[in-house]
Amino acid sequence: xxxxxxxxxxxxQRVSAALLxxxxxxxxxxxxxxxxxxxxxxxxxxxxxxSALFIVVDLGLLVTGLYHGLNGVRAVVLDxxxxxxxxxxxxxxxxxxxxxxxxxxxxxxxLR
Amino acid sequence: xxxxxxxxGTRNRAYGVSGWKAFSSGPVRKAGxxxxxxxxxxxxxxxxxxxxxxxxxxxxxxxxxNLFNQTMAGLKAPLYVVGEWLLFLAVVYHGINGVRLVLFxxxxxxxxxxxxxxxxxxxxAVLIAAGTSAFLSLLV
Numbered sequence: 001x002x003x004x005x006x007x008x009x010x011x012x013q014r015v016s017a018a019l020l021x022x023x024x025x026x027x028x029x030x031x032x033x034x035x036x037x038x039x040x041x042x043x044x045x046x047x048x049x050x051s052a053l054f055i056v057v058d059l060g061l062l063v064t065g066l067y068h069g070l071n072g073v074r075a076v077v078l079d080x081x082x083x084x085x086x087x088x089x090x091x092x093x094x095x096x097x098x099x100x101x102x103x104x105x106x107x108x109x110x111l112r
Numbered sequence: 113x114x115x116x117x118x119x120x121g122t123r124n125r126a127y128g129v130s131g132w133k134a135f136s137s138g139p140v141r142k143a144g145x146x147x148x149x150x151x152x153x154x155x156x157x158x159x160x161x162x163x164x165x166x167x168x169x170x171x172x173x174x175x176x177x178n179l180f181n182q183t184m185a186g187l188k189a190p191l192y193v194v195g196e197w198l199l200f201l202a203v204v205y206h207g208i209n210g211v212r213l214v215l216f217x218x219x220x221x222x223x224x225x226x227x228x229x230x231x232x233x234x235x236x237a238v239l240i241a242a243g244t245s246a247f248l249s250l251l252v
Contacts, residue, residue: 014217017210024203032200032246040184042177062166069159076152079128103166106173 009071016068023061042110049110062103070096143226151209154202161199190251197247204243205236 031037037044048054070092077088135149168187172180186192209232215221221228 014214017214021207021210024207028200028203032196033243038250042172042180045172045180065162069155069162072155073159076156079132079152082128099163099166102170102173106166106170109172109176 009074013068013071016064016071019060019064020068023057023064026057027061046110049107055107055111058107059104062100062107066096066099066103143229147209147212147225147229147232150205151213154206157202158199158206188250193247193250197244200243200247201236201240204239205232208232208235208239 031040049058074088074092078085081088131145131148135145168183169180171183175182209229212221212225212228212232215228216225
């Protein structure tokens with residue numbers, strides 16, 4: 001189990017990286033470099049989220065961003081304390097799932 | 113077998129704790145080491161931001177339309193614009209250097225890692241220069 005888990009972590013880190021280049025590129029461009037979008041408010045976000053593309057991008061960012069970021073934190077923790085591998089993996093999974101659920105609930109507020 | 117257990121960025125992660133110590137003590141601050149430590153630091157900065165970002169956007173969940181609009185208005189303060197610009201630098205570098213790391217995984221350019229680091233910095237500089245005006249316009 002140990003070996004395959006590490007290999008999956010490595011592989012999914014690459015997959016999420018590739019997805020993030022697309023998702024984050026879109027996100028950054030739309031929110032910072034499209035002039036009309038600079039002013040962010042509830043109604044504006046709600047209007048944007050009428051489009052399925054934005055829901056997919058936002059949900060994709062939430063899941064892939066958290067996975068990639070927390071997996072990266074795991075790599076840094078293992079730099080310092082390699083023995084903590086299994087406990088830190090558990091802690092980070094809990095943080096990740098909690099943050100995903102919380103973020104998803106927020107997305108639902110805009111979709112209501 | 114340790115590498116197989118956790119082969120994240122096999123080549124750069126091999127430094128481990130000795131990487132952090134060697135970098136901070138000086139003698140091995142070469143291109144590959146800079147690339148590695150900048151990737152680590154920008155990565156940590158980005159995940160810290162992501163967690164804050166989820167919290168800040170979730171103001172809509174905690175306090176509805178009013179709290180969300182209030183929070184967004186508050187985030188227009190120069191401090192946050194500068195913070196977002198720094199985030200932009202971190203994301204651009206991390207993303208482009210990440211492509212460099214994936215190329216190494218595919219056994220492409222490993223022997224030219226130093227040159228490729230300069231290419232990463234060059235491309236980052238171009239993208240940052242192109243994007244910076246959007247942030248400047250929010251400050252003035």
